Amino acid sequence: MSNPEIESVLTEQRTFAPSSEFSAAARIGSMDDYRALYRRSVEEPDAFWAEMAEQLHWFKKWDRVLDWEPPFARWFSGGEINISTNCIDRHLDSWRKNKAAIIWEGEPGEERVIRYQDLHREVCKFANVLKGLGVEKGDRVALYMPMIPELPIAMLACARIGAIHSVVFGGFSAEALKDRINDAQARLVVTADGGYRRGNIVPLKDNVDAAVEGTPTVKNVVVYKRTAHDIKMKEGRDHWWHDLIEGASAECEAARLDPEHPLFILYTSGTTGKPKGVVHSTGGYLLGVHLTSQWVFDLKEDDTYWCTADIGWVTGHSYILYGILSNGATTLMYEGAPNHPQPDRFWEIIEKYRVTIFYTAPTAIRAFIKWGDQWPKGRDLSSLRLIGTVGEPINPEVWVWYSRTIGKDRCPIVDTWWQTETGAILISPLPGATPTKPGSCTLPLPGIVPDVVDKNGESVDDNQGGFLVIRRPWPSMLRTVYGDPERYKQQYWSQVPGVYFAGDGARRDSDGYFWVMGRVDDVINVAGHRLGTMEVESALVSHPYVAEAAVVGKPDDLKGQAIYAFVSLESSHEPSDALMDELKAHVVKEIGAIARPDFIRFTQELPKTRSGKIMRRLLRDIAAGSHTVGDTTTLENFAVLTQLMEEEE
Numbered sequence: 288m289s290n291p292e293i294e295s296v297l298t299e300q301r302t303f304a305p306s307s308e309f310s311a312a313a314r315i316g317s318m319d320d321y322r323a324l325y326r327r328s329v330e331e332p333d334a335f336w337a338e339m340a341e342q343l344h345w346f347k348k349w350d351r352v353l354d355w356e357p358p359f360a361r362w363f364s365g366g367e368i369n370i371s372t373n374c375i376d377r378h379l380d381s382w383r384k385n386k387a388a389i390i391w392e393g394e395p396g397e398e399r400v401i402r403y404q405d406l407h408r409e410v411c412k413f414a415n416v417l418k419g420l421g422v423e424k425g426d427r428v429a430l431y432m433p434m435i436p437e438l439p440i441a442m443l444a445c446a447r448i449g450a451i452h453s454v455v456f457g458g459f460s461a462e463a464l465k466d467r468i469n470d471a472q473a474r475l476v477v478t479a480d481g482g483y484r485r486g487n488i489v490p491l492k493d494n495v496d497a498a499v500e501g502t503p504t505v506k507n508v509v510v511y512k513r514t515a516h517d518i519k520m521k522e523g524r525d526h527w528w529h530d531l532i533e534g535a536s537a538e539c540e541a542a543r544l545d546p547e548h549p550l551f552i553l554y555t556s557g558t559t560g561k562p563k564g565v566v567h568s569t570g571g572y573l574l575g576v577h578l579t580s581q582w583v584f585d586l587k588e589d590d591t592y593w594c595t596a597d598i599g600w601v602t603g604h605s606y607i608l609y610g611i612l613s614n615g616a617t618t619l620m621y622e623g624a625p626n627h628p629q630p631d632r633f634w635e636i637i638e639k640y641r642v643t644i645f646y647t648a649p650t651a652i653r654a655f656i657k658w659g660d661q662w663p664k665g666r667d668l669s670s671l672r673l674i675g676t677v678g679e680p681i682n683p684e685v686w687v688w689y690s691r692t693i694g695k696d697r698c699p700i701v702d703t704w705w706q707t708e709t710g711a712i713l714i715s716p717l718p719g720a721t722p723t724k725p726g727s728c729t730l731p732l733p734g735i736v737p738d739v740v741d742k743n744g745e746s747v748d749d750n751q752g753g754f755l756v757i758r759r760p761w762p763s764m765l766r767t768v769y770g771d772p773e774r775y776k777q778q779y780w781s782q783v784p785g786v787y788f789a790g791d792g793a794r795r796d797s798d799g800y801f802w803v804m805g806r807v808d809d810v811i812n813v814a815g816h817r818l819g820t821m822e823v824e825s826a827l828v829s830h831p832y833v834a835e836a837a838v839v840g841k842p843d844d845l846k847g848q849a850i851y852a853f854v855s856l857e858s859s860h861e862p863s864d865a866l867m868d869e870l871k872a873h874v875v876k877e878i879g880a881i882a883r884p885d886f887i888r889f890t891q892e893l894p895k896t897r898s899g900k901i902m903r904r905l906l907r908d909i910a911a912g913s914h915t916v917g918d919t920t921t922l923e924n925f926a927v928l929t930q931l932m933e934e935e936e
């Protein structure tokens with residue numbers, strides 16, 4: 288970590304207040320209500336969290352709200368709780384027993400509706416299957432599945448018996464799967480023969496076969512039949528899901544777990560080194576996702592809520608599954624790609640199921656823009672009442688497009704800042720209260736105390752860039768890095784002394800709004816000025832011909848770093864020298880001469896991780912002219928990289 292002074296040059300002035308109609312019906316309907324709740328949460332945190340925790344089902348109440356031995360937290364000591372009870376059983380005593388818990392659509396077009404009652408039966412059966420295979424409380428189970436209902440069923444079944452799930456995104460390779468299984472020492476893998484993606488079959492079982500060659504702890508593999516294509520089944524090790532389920536009892540008592548019992552491990556890439564196994568708890572995690580689902584998504588009984596993330600990422604864990612079902616809401620799950628068979632698949636789904644809340648990522652929104660407005664315009668999106676985004680800073684121009692074209696200038700946008708490590712959303716507008724500013728995730732949620740600091744932990748002034756930190760522990764925070772508490776301390780609690788270091792650069796404006804500028808390593812230093820790459824990208828993307836841009840620093844003798852921009856154009860425009868000059872001038876106009884790109888490189892596509900984040904680290908290597916690049920195991924579109932490297936030579 289070097290010089291913390293991050294120069295912030297993005298000056299977005301527009302604000303959008305929620306409509307009085309939305310506010311009137313919202314759970315939190317005014318800034319006064321938000322401020323009162325926030326004030327209480329920070330003045331009397333223990334009393335606040337205790338009161339909130341009353342919303343959950345506990346077998347036994349806690350003795351103490353928080354034991355804090357920095358950086359290790361224990362929440363709700365002495366209590367007993369189970370997440371599957373909270374997400375399923377407690378809804379069975381009411382009319383919700385026949386409410387849709389999960390509405391699922393497969394990529395080829397099949398539909399399934401799973402009521403809370405059905406979910407209870409399926410989860411209990413699979414929990415009994417797990418027990419039958421010798422899985423015990425505390426054992427790790429790797430789930431490598433397509434986006435089908437059996438994935439949440441398997442997760443909830445693990446939670447029911449206190450096994451710890453480690454979901455590995457179905458887009459990861461056999462090699463990546465093997466590493467994750469070995470790090471967690473998982474004893475069972477649950478998978479499917481395959482899944483559908485853009486009309487093709489993803490060969491999940493073949494990948495599992497290759498991975499478990501090198502995983503001595505795995506004794507059994509359970510295989511759900513999804514695609515019914517030919518696969519190999521190894522006698523004694525591999526079992527069909529449907530065979531095991533047959534005859535399994537539909538009753539399985541939920542384990543009474545310590546609130547600190549780990550619920551799951553989820554691997555996330557660090558800036559360097561191997562992926563970290565982020566460990567989340569049971570009680571605190573559930574409280575975090577439960578409350579934020581209410582506050583941020585304003586969940587109502589009759590909502591049809593759709594989060595487009597894959598369950599292989601934390602967004603799917605928290606906001607397709609746990610937070611949504613614990614509130615007794617209906618969650619929609621779609622298996623496949625957004626542009627299959629056509630670029631309007633998402634809009635078709637919204638139209639068909641009358642989706643009311645839609646939560647997606649900036650990378651997806653940029654793709655929608657690139658594909659053209661005719662696709663959303665051709666579908667009826669009038670059921671939507673709230674739209675959200677997560678995963679990256681959203682460029683103001685993209686925000687405005689989203690608001691206009693999808694939200695029809697009627698739906699509030701919640702730009703939600705959080706991380707795998709934070710478990711739940713920490714900074715976000717409350718849709719019925721907070722006036723939004725495009726590009727800002729706005730204000731902290733109750734109980735969360737963020738700050739922007741320099742490397743000594745001193746708060747910086749308004750509108751000064753610095754490091755985003757969280758000053759107090761919160762219930763859904765990660766508890767450790769699996770098997771490596773030292774790395775947990777070092778990575779998150781030592782870089783800035785005594786506080787949680789998020790790894791993001793940010794500034795706070797004079798209204799107290801947070802503007803996240805991207806990872807701290809996405810910061811470039813030009814002639815002594817540090818710039819968030821996202822700010823230069825926003826300027827580029829605000830040019831009508833630009834679809835996507837990624838900006839990195841290129842070592843430069845004179846300036847320290849030069850600005851190198853990778854730009855992909857809207858399909859109707861061609862690269863040219865004239866356009867290159869025009870784009871440079873455009874950035875100068877938007878931000879100032881200091882941000883003028885030294886190099887612009889046109890490319891069809893940008894290299895991305897499988898979760899859609901631009902891999903700036905690789906682009907930095909390319910910009911620097913190196914012929915080898917670092918770790919590419921999380922890269923989605925390898926061909927782009929090869930092409931960029933070849934052209935560089």
Ligand code: WTA
Nearest residue numbers: 677678679680702703704705706707803806
């Ligand atoms: C970035 C995803 C700006 C940020 C839930 C963070 C964001 C990282 C936002 C975590 C947002 C996420 N505005 N940046 N609304 N949301 N980020 O672990 O850099 O996949 O540190 O968790 O994404 O990504 P992760």
